[in-house]
Amino acid sequence: MPSQPEITLYWLESTRCIRILWLLNELGLDYTIVPYDKKGSVMAPKELYQHHPLGKAPILELKYDDERGNITLVESGHIINYMLKWFDLEKKFIPVTEEGERSMDYFLHFAEGTMQPPLTYQFYLTRLIPESKQLPESFRENYAKYQEYIDEVYTFPKLEEYSLYLEKLLREQKEKNGGAEKVYFVEDKLTGADLALGFEAATSLFGNPLYRHITDPKRVPLLASWVKYAVFDRPAYKEAVEAEKSIVDGGFKVLKIDQHGH
Amino acid sequence: MPSQPEITLYWLESTRCIRILWLLNELGLDYTIVPYDKKGSVMAPKELYQHHPLGKAPILELKYDDERGNITLVESGHIINYMLKWFDLEKKFIPVTEEGERSMDYFLHFAEGTMQPPLTYQFYLTRLIPESKQLPESFRENYAKYQEYIDEVYTFPKLEEYSLYLEKLLREQKEKNGGAEKVYFVEDKLTGADLALGFEAATSLFGNPLYRHITDPKRVPLLASWVKYAVFDRPAYKEAVEAEKSIVDGGFKVLKIDQHGH
Numbered sequence: 309m310p311s312q313p314e315i316t317l318y319w320l321e322s323t324r325c326i327r328i329l330w331l332l333n334e335l336g337l338d339y340t341i342v343p344y345d346k347k348g349s350v351m352a353p354k355e356l357y358q359h360h361p362l363g364k365a366p367i368l369e370l371k372y373d374d375e376r377g378n379i380t381l382v383e384s385g386h387i388i389n390y391m392l393k394w395f396d397l398e399k400k401f402i403p404v405t406e407e408g409e410r411s412m413d414y415f416l417h418f419a420e421g422t423m424q425p426p427l428t429y430q431f432y433l434t435r436l437i438p439e440s441k442q443l444p445e446s447f448r449e450n451y452a453k454y455q456e457y458i459d460e461v462y463t464f465p466k467l468e469e470y471s472l473y474l475e476k477l478l479r480e481q482k483e484k485n486g487g488a489e490k491v492y493f494v495e496d497k498l499t500g501a502d503l504a505l506g507f508e509a510a511t512s513l514f515g516n517p518l519y520r521h522i523t524d525p526k527r528v529p530l531l532a533s534w535v536k537y538a539v540f541d542r543p544a545y546k547e548a549v550e551a552e553k554s555i556v557d558g559g560f561k562v563l564k565i566d567q568h569g570h
Numbered sequence: 571m572p573s574q575p576e577i578t579l580y581w582l583e584s585t586r587c588i589r590i591l592w593l594l595n596e597l598g599l600d601y602t603i604v605p606y607d608k609k610g611s612v613m614a615p616k617e618l619y620q621h622h623p624l625g626k627a628p629i630l631e632l633k634y635d636d637e638r639g640n641i642t643l644v645e646s647g648h649i650i651n652y653m654l655k656w657f658d659l660e661k662k663f664i665p666v667t668e669e670g671e672r673s674m675d676y677f678l679h680f681a682e683g684t685m686q687p688p689l690t691y692q693f694y695l696t697r698l699i700p701e702s703k704q705l706p707e708s709f710r711e712n713y714a715k716y717q718e719y720i721d722e723v724y725t726f727p728k729l730e731e732y733s734l735y736l737e738k739l740l741r742e743q744k745e746k747n748g749g750a751e752k753v754y755f756v757e758d759k760l761t762g763a764d765l766a767l768g769f770e771a772a773t774s775l776f777g778n779p780l781y782r783h784i785t786d787p788k789r790v791p792l793l794a795s796w797v798k799y800a801v802f803d804r805p806a807y808k809e810a811v812e813a814e815k816s817i818v819d820g821g822f823k824v825l826k827i828d829q830h831g832h
Contacts, residue, residue: 361735361738362684362731362732362735364684379672381676382676382680383676383679383680383683383684384679384683385679385683386675386676386678386679386680389675390672390675410641410648410652413648413651413652414643414644414645414648416648416679417645417646417647417648417678417679417682418644418645418648420679420682420683421645421646421647421682421683421686422624422626422645424683424687425686425687425690428687428690428691429690429691429694432691432724436719436720436723436724438716438719439719442715442719443712443715443716443719444708444712446706446708446709446712447708447709447712447715447716450705450706450708450709453704453705453709454700454705454709457698457700457701457704457705458698461698462694462698469624470624473623473624476623
């Protein structure tokens with residue numbers, strides 16, 4: 309591999325950062341995590357704006373020592389695309405067929421464009437709760453019923469539909485791959501598609517008790533199984549979770565991850 | 571150009587379909603529009619499920635007469651990517667530099683991943699209004715105040731931030747391009763980035779009176795100007811708007827667009 313640029317991940321708790329940590333670990337890259345704390349707020353802290361004009365994590369900075377100079381990447385799907393293109397030289401996580409390439413690009417867009425909106429709606433609905441000074445107390449008292457209403461007419465039906473859709477896709481993959489025990493969303497290996505879906509499907513959907521009736525392994529056996537072998541049980545994912553834990557436990561100090569030094 | 575596949579756009583009113591119609595017109599392709607009517611509902615009609623398992627428009631179907639067979643594309647960003655790759659052989663809308671390519675991929679993800687969420691939140695907030703049988707009348711009476719609260723703490727600040735960000739990017743493009751009168755988001759021509767942003771920035775943001783204070787040309791002069799020359803005034807965009815109008819006025823009949831026949 310040609311000389312690696314200096315890689316810095318500007319990390320923020322409870323965001324899509326786990327996806328990028330996981331990716332960097334799968335690629336075996338060295339990197340520095342500069343962590344930020346939400347300090348109880350829904351919104352990202354002002355300090356992140358010094359690294360990118362939108363101030364939202366994950367922000368991945370690459371310092372090349374050639375004419376490329378410094379490159380700052382944002383948007384998870386785009387980061388996955390870029391990093392695989394430049395650092396997965398053996399095509400371990402890149403599809404090898406034309407159809408596979410198209411399929412991976414689809415899933416990168418599907419993750420944010422379709423799967424994420426109901427999750428985002430639910431996230432803000434439980435966090436942007438009106439203050440009593442702006443709305444009468446009676447409104448606030450009924451707010452929980454309103455949340456239930458939105459879950460019933462929008463969040464739950466959509467997430468149920470998407471999880472059954474993913475289950476169906478995995479079933480088709482199983483048939484295509486001669487009944488293989490472990491199947492992935494594109495071709496026959498973990499690709500950028502799984503790395504992108506890992507956040508929505510594994511972390512947000514399966515990781516949230518609110519959606520337990522949707523993620524019941526009896527309803528979506530292949531997806532429930534995929535969440536384990538393709539995400540939670542991957543050593544690179546486990547290391548990402550450990551890194552996040554040590555950031556929070558260690559009081560949000562800068563962390564250097566050296567994949568080759570240990 | 572090699573023989574074109576048969577192209578069918580499954581179209582639904584008030585969706586991102588205008589983006590794909592515009593794209594097909596820019597590429598000078600012939601296509602058939604099979605339109606669907608929401609019939610007053612927020613959700614897409616069941617009939618769309620026969621064309622794709624998620625039943626959401628835009629759905630673009632390509633029938634090749636070679637080994638590729640039928641390809642069904644969904645997710646706007648992915649559709650733009652695919653169509654430019656295979657049908658923009660002269661690279662009229664594709665960046666020519668490495669940096670430009672990276673930048674276009676970023677904007678394709680930014681459009682749905684960052685710009686769209688507050689617009690989607692606002693869209694559902696004004697459409698998923700609880701029924702009186704599920705929540706007390708007093709809650710419904712105060713719902714408008716709640717909408718104002720969400721606008722104040724989330725929708726407006728985010729959309730303001732994003733429009734100022736886009737303005738800043740256009741200013742940088744202007745400087746890079748020697749003060750050119752017309753600038754675009756990537757390199758010096760209309761690319762997939764503008765085609766992707768056209769929906770959020772032009773249709774959803776500038777097209778909605780609710781956001782008039784955010785889209786004031788005094789605040790975002792370059793963006794307001796871009797919305798005109800890069801979107802609304804493009805002949806290909808105007809033809810897309812006309813096609814949509816004739817679908818609705820004509821009672822949702824199938825429409826064949828023959829770019830070479832007239």
